[in-house]
Amino acid sequence: MKIYEYVIRRLILMVFVLFSVSAIVFYLARGFPTAVAPWTPYITGRMTAEQIQQVIREHGFDKPLHVQYFYWLQDIFRGDWGTTGLWAQSRPALEVFFSRFPYTVELSVAAVIMTVAIGLPLGIISALRNNKLPDHISRIIALTGYSTPSYWFGFILQLVFSFYFLSWGLPYLPSSFAVSTSMIGAVPKVSGIPILDGLLAGNLAYTWDAFIHLILPSLSLAFISLGYLARIVRASMLEVLRQDYIIMARSKGLKERVVIYRHALKNALIPAVTLTGLFFAGLLGGALITEFVFAWPGVGQASLLAVFQGDSNFLLIYSLVMAAIIVSANLAVDVAYLFLDPRIKY
Amino acid sequence: MIRSWLGPRRGEWAARLADLRYTLYLLRRNPLVMVGSLLSLFFIILALTANFIVDPNIAGEFDYTKKYFWSNRTFNWGLGTAIYSGPEYFFLGTDGYGRDLLKMIILAIPLDMENAFIITVAAAAIGVTIGALAGYIGSVVDEAILRITDVFFAFPGLILALVFAALLGRTIPTLRLAILLVWWPTYVRLTRGQILAEKEKNYVEALRALGVGHLRILFLHILPNSIYPILVQATMDFGGVILTFSALMFLGFSPSPALPELGNLASDGYLHIFEAPWVLIFPGLTILLIALAFNLVGDGLRDVLDPRLRR
Numbered sequence: 001m002k003i004y005e006y007v008i009r010r011l012i013l014m015v016f017v018l019f020s021v022s023a024i025v026f027y028l029a030r031g032f033p034t035a036v037a038p039w040t041p042y043i044t045g046r047m048t049a050e051q052i053q054q055v056i057r058e059h060g061f062d063k064p065l066h067v068q069y070f071y072w073l074q075d076i077f078r079g080d081w082g083t084t085g086l087w088a089q090s091r092p093a094l095e096v097f098f099s100r101f102p103y104t105v106e107l108s109v110a111a112v113i114m115t116v117a118i119g120l121p122l123g124i125i126s127a128l129r130n131n132k133l134p135d136h137i138s139r140i141i142a143l144t145g146y147s148t149p150s151y152w153f154g155f156i157l158q159l160v161f162s163f164y165f166l167s168w169g170l171p172y173l174p175s176s177f178a179v180s181t182s183m184i185g186a187v188p189k190v191s192g193i194p195i196l197d198g199l200l201a202g203n204l205a206y207t208w209d210a211f212i213h214l215i216l217p218s219l220s221l222a223f224i225s226l227g228y229l230a231r232i233v234r235a236s237m238l239e240v241l242r243q244d245y246i247i248m249a250r251s252k253g254l255k256e257r258v259v260i261y262r263h264a265l266k267n268a269l270i271p272a273v274t275l276t277g278l279f280f281a282g283l284l285g286g287a288l289i290t291e292f293v294f295a296w297p298g299v300g301q302a303s304l305l306a307v308f309q310g311d312s313n314f315l316l317i318y319s320l321v322m323a324a325i326i327v328s329a330n331l332a333v334d335v336a337y338l339f340l341d342p343r344i345k346y
Numbered sequence: 347m348i349r350s351w352l353g354p355r356r357g358e359w360a361a362r363l364a365d366l367r368y369t370l371y372l373l374r375r376n377p378l379v380m381v382g383s384l385l386s387l388f389f390i391i392l393a394l395t396a397n398f399i400v401d402p403n404i405a406g407e408f409d410y411t412k413k414y415f416w417s418n419r420t421f422n423w424g425l426g427t428a429i430y431s432g433p434e435y436f437f438l439g440t441d442g443y444g445r446d447l448l449k450m451i452i453l454a455i456p457l458d459m460e461n462a463f464i465i466t467v468a469a470a471a472i473g474v475t476i477g478a479l480a481g482y483i484g485s486v487v488d489e490a491i492l493r494i495t496d497v498f499f500a501f502p503g504l505i506l507a508l509v510f511a512a513l514l515g516r517t518i519p520t521l522r523l524a525i526l527l528v529w530w531p532t533y534v535r536l537t538r539g540q541i542l543a544e545k546e547k548n549y550v551e552a553l554r555a556l557g558v559g560h561l562r563i564l565f566l567h568i569l570p571n572s573i574y575p576i577l578v579q580a581t582m583d584f585g586g587v588i589l590t591f592s593a594l595m596f597l598g599f600s601p602s603p604a605l606p607e608l609g610n611l612a613s614d615g616y617l618h619i620f621e622a623p624w625v626l627i628f629p630g631l632t633i634l635l636i637a638l639a640f641n642l643v644g645d646g647l648r649d650v651l652d653p654r655l656r657r
Contacts, residue, residue, distance in 0.1 A: 021497055021500055024497070136377070139378060143645055146637075147585050147634050147638040148634050149633050149634065149637075150589075152626065152630030152633070153630075155619055159620075159623055307508045308598075310512070318505070326500050327500050
C-alpha cells in the first residue's frame with residue numbers, strides 16, 4: 001500500500017470516528033436531566049411565546065432524540081453550532097470555543113516543553129545506570145508523577161508557591177488565571193495566546209506576567225506526564241543499547257559519549273517522539289482538572305462548566321474538535337514513523 | 347487418547363515452579379518492588395479491617411463546633427488556624443463536619459479500594475474477552491471492534507465519564523459504570539496485540555492439527571501465554587482507577603458531601619485550603635500512596651517479566 005492510500009483510508013475512518021463521537025455525545029448530552037430545557041440558549045427575554053415555539057420547531061426540539069440529531073447535523077453544515085448556556089453569556093458556541101482555545105494551546109505547549117526537558121534526561125540516566133541508585137530515584141519520580149491526583153497536586157503547588165511563599169515574604173507565583181486582572185486588555189488580541197500577543201505588541205511587562213502565570217499550571221501538568229516519557233525512554237534506550245550496532249560502535253573504539261548520544265539516542269527517541277505527539281494531543285483536551293484548579297480560561301475548564309450546566313452545544317463542539325485533534329495526531333505519528341524508521345512498511 | 351497428550355508433560359510443573367521462584371527472586375532483589383508490595387499489602391489489610399478499627403457510624407456524627415480544627419501539638423500550620431484545645435486529640439485535625447480526619451481516611455480506604463478492584467477486574471474481563479476474540483478471529487470482527495475502540499480513544503475519557511455520570515445520576519454504581527465505560531478499550535487493544543503475536547506460533551498450529559476447538563485454544567492456551575502484560579496493566583490501572591474515581595468525586599459527583607471517600611474528603615478541604623490545609627493534604631496524600639504502591643509493584647513486574655530484560 002502506498003503512503004497516500006494509507007492516509008486516505010485513515011482519513012475516511014476519521015470521518016466515521018467523528019460521526020460516532022458526535023452521535024454518542026449528542027445522545028448523552030441532550031438526554032441530560034437538567035433543570036433547563038435544551039432550547040433555552042436559543043431564546044432571549046424579548047421573544048413571544050409564538051417565537052419560542054418557532055425556535056423549537058426550527059431546531060427540531062419537539063422531535064425525538066434521534067431525529068433531533070439530524071436537525072443538529074443540518075445546522076452544523078450550515079455553520080450554525082448553536083449557542084452556549086448561561087456560563088458563557090449565551091454567546092455562539094463556536095466563538096466561545098475559539099476564544100478559549102489559544103489559552104489551552106499555550107498551556108499545552110508549555111507543559112510539553114517541561115515534560116520533555118525533565119522526562120527525557122530522567123529516562124536516559126535511568127537506562128544508563130540501570131538498576132543502580134539513579135535508576136531507582138528516577139523511577140520513584142516517574143511513578144510518583146503518575147500516581148499523583150492532579151487536582152490535589154495543583155492545590156498543593158498553589159498553597160506552597162503562592163500562599164506560603166507570600167506569607168514568608170519570598171517571591172511568590174500567581175496561583176490562578178492566565179494574566180493578572182490589571183493586565184487584561186493591555187495588548188491587542190492577535191493570536192489569543194497571551195505570551196505571543198505580549199511579544200507581538202512589544203509589551204515585556206505583559207509577557208513576563210503571562211509567563212509567571214504559566215509556571216505553576218504547566219509544572220502541575222508536566223509532573224504528571226513526565227513519568228510516562230521517562231519510562232518509555234528508559235525502556236527503548238535499554239532495548240537499543242543491547243543491539244549489535246552498539247557493540248560494533250563500541251568495539252570501533254568510539255567514546256562512550258559518542259556511542260550513546262550519536263548512535264543509541266537517535267533510535268531510542270523514536271517511541272519518545274510518538275508519545276510526546278500523543279501527549280500534546282491529549283493535553284489539548286485533557287487538561288480539564290488542571291485548568292479548573294488554576295482557573296485557567298481554556299477549553300478544559302469551559303467543558304467542565306458545560307457538563308455541570310448540561311450545555312450540549314459546547315460539549316459537542318469540544319468533543320468533536322478534540323476527537324479530530326487526537327485522531328490526526330495518531331495519523332501524523334504513524335506517518336512520521338515511516339520516515340523515522342525505514343524498516344516499517346504499510 | 348488425545349486428552350492425555352495435551353496434559354502437562356512430566357517435569358513441566360517443576361519447570362514452571364522454578365520459573366516462578368526465579369521471578370520472585372528477581373522481585374525480591376528490587377528494593378522498590380519490595381517497598382511497593384509491603385505498602386500495597388498494608389493498604390489491602392487496612393481496607394479489610396477498617397470497619398473494625400474505626401466505628402463506621404461516626405461518619406454520620408457531625409459536630410460543627412469542631413469544624414476545621416487542628417491540634418496544635420502535631421504541627422504548626424501558621425496564622426489563621428483554628429486550634430482545638432479540648433480533651434480529644436485529633437492526630438490529623440478535623441474536617442468540615444467536625445469529624446476526626448484520620449478516622450475518616452481509614453474509613454474511606456475500603457470504599458476506594460473496593461471500587462478500584464471492581465472496576466479494574468470488570469474492565470480487564472470485558473476488554474480481554476473482546477480483545478482476544480478480535481485478535482483470534484481477525485477480519486471483519488477485528489476491524490469492527492477496532493473501530494469501536496477508536497471512537498473511545500478519540501475523546502478525553504474524563505469528559506465521557508462526566509457526561510455519563512451526569513446523565514445517570516450520582517450514585518456509586520453509576521460512577522463505577524461511567525469509569526468502566528472509558529476503561530475497557532485499553533484492554534481490548536493490549537490483548538488483541540498480544541494474541542496477534544501469539545497465534546502465529548507453532549504450538550497453536552499443532553493444537554489445531556490435533557483437532558482442539560477454537561475457544562479452547564484461545565482461552566486455555568493462547569491467553570494464558572500472553573497474560574503477563576495484561577496483569578501488569580491491571581496492577582498499574584488499580585492506581586489509575588482510584589485517581590479517576592476520586593477526581594470524579596472531587597469534581598462534585600459524590601452522592602453525599604459527607605461520604606467518607608478520599609476524593610470527597612479532599613473536595614471538602616479545597617475551599618478552606620488556606621485556613622485548614624490538612625483537610626486537602628492528607629486525603630490526597632493517601633490516594634498518592636495507594637496509587638504509588640500498586641504502580642511500584644506493576645512497574646517492577648513489567649521489568650521482571652519482560653523476557654528481553656530477564657537474564
